[in-house]
Amino acid sequence: MSSMQSAIEIISAAVEHALGAPALLRPCADPQFGDYQANGVMAIAKQTKQNPRALAEKIATQLQLADVCEPPTVAGAGFINFKLRREFVAAQVTDAARDPRHGVPSASKLKIVVIDFSSPNVAKPMHVGHIRSTILGDCLARVLKFLGHRVVTDNHIGDWGTQFGMLIIGWKKHRDDAALQRDAITELERLYKFVNNQCELHPALREDVKAELVKLQQGDAENHAIWQQIIDLSKHEFDRTYARLGVSFDHTFGESFYNPMLAGVVADLRAHDIAIESDDAICIFVEGSKAPLIIQKADGAFLYGTTDLATLKYRLDKWHPDEIVYVTDARQQLHFKQVFAAAAKWLPKVPDLRHVWFGSILGEDGKPLKTRSGENVKLGELLDEAEERALAVVTEKNPDLPEQIRNTIARVVGIGAVKYADLSQNRTTDYVFSWAKMLAMNGNTAPYMQYAYVRVQSIFRKAGVATLDGPIALEHPTELDLAKHILRFTETLQAVADDDKPNWLTAYLYDLAGKFSAFYDNCPVIQSAEPTRSSRLQLCRLTADIMKRGLNLLGIETIEQM
């Protein structure tokens, strides 16, 4: 059943065959025109200097789509409009209702995709700056997997760098074991800040810091063991946050993993004259930017560009991906442009490298979100507050529910609200963080979608039916409208994957909820006589399944009551 062709594919193929060019099939701007419109005719008419309306008429008469839609009509400057036949929609939606994938086929061209996201720094708490990368990357991974692609997720954590000189001194001389036991990252952060302050007061200390760092880099056993402990403690903390968010990774190869490869990478790049010496540093100059990608400093140290190139090569050798996705903030655009250009010069065959970048999260004052004291907002505390606020709402609306159930609802709604707020935004724009908006029961929010799901589910509790059978019939206009939207789930997911834009999925789900509401207001379900009752129950079931699946692909849980 998953192999069935969608309306958009059938119509596109027919138009392209007749036209000899892309159909450019889009949903109609206004439903009075129909369901889909082909815009490709006008483009070709222009190229070949034909009258667009005449060409559209000619193409329209050649199409053999009687099973799928009403006779196509030509309108405006040369649009061909298609209105799906009720019987076709009913048959498709009946199939979808029997399909565990709700009619979404597996992609015909399977890809191997590596996704690099989240990437927090060791010994520092995760903060708001990490949510967008973590949530976006996880969502893209889920969507690509559902579409049948092979996805490798890799958390490229910052586990190497000059900060370890400070951390090792702090660990050796100022460590508070009890604090470390309670909250390792906070204690590590305190140690770092403390030593950093000491260095400012007593510049002579910097020599000690540097000495510890050099010892670590040279493989000193004691320092290496401390470094390893700091990483283990940090990873343990990260995992707690990831568990709350429902995010997981196939691999966590941190930056340190690539250390042994860096000297070889630089040597190879120099040997091929891709990297050259300039002002005592080893640089790669690429088109489009005057500043080079520096891969080795004058003092011999390597930089993150070096690590990124080593990482890229390792991933190619290990997984042979068709595509590598880097989910980071907008500020790294130049860096990745340089890395990608350098890789294209260096490696014989480079896959599709995509920098999926996103804007900042702002406070209500329009400036980057900070605490009152000007610090980064810790992710754990943000999630705590989300759950607390959600619990207050649930308790107010539904005080009779047992506490344990209210807590579960608060967790699912609170975490869902934070994620949904982020994913429903176009990722390229900055967005203003607002508790009131993300927890609102109206509008394009997680609580609204979760509640919409609960409302559908309650029908089944009342109806008390186990199995559903028979064809779905679409009698009322709102049933037909809902069914057509259900059939657009496939094209929505493909668009999300093609452009790395989860907000198209949230928009789809919000529309789905709206169309369900119209149906729900106009079409009694339980009180209807058979066979309408079974038909409508199946439509409800399919809507709920797609809501649940859609939210799951966003990384958001559903509950059965609110």
Place this chain on the structure above:
RNA sequence: GCGCCUGUAGCUCAGUUGGAUAGAGCAUCGGAUUUCUAAUCCGGCGGUCGCGUGUUCGAAUCACGCCAGGCGUGCCA
């Protein structure tokens, strides 16, 4: 200086890559509950798509020039 990004209703944001009369939510005004969860739904009001010039059958979308804001820009990541 150069580069990238952003500018759409009072506010927060969509707008599927050049398509038909630019859409939501909030706010505001009005309506719906003997009926499947009213934590809901329906309707009204609200726009010089930052400004200007161009490209063409057609521009919020593309080009060029301004204006405003953010970010980046040779030895952090």
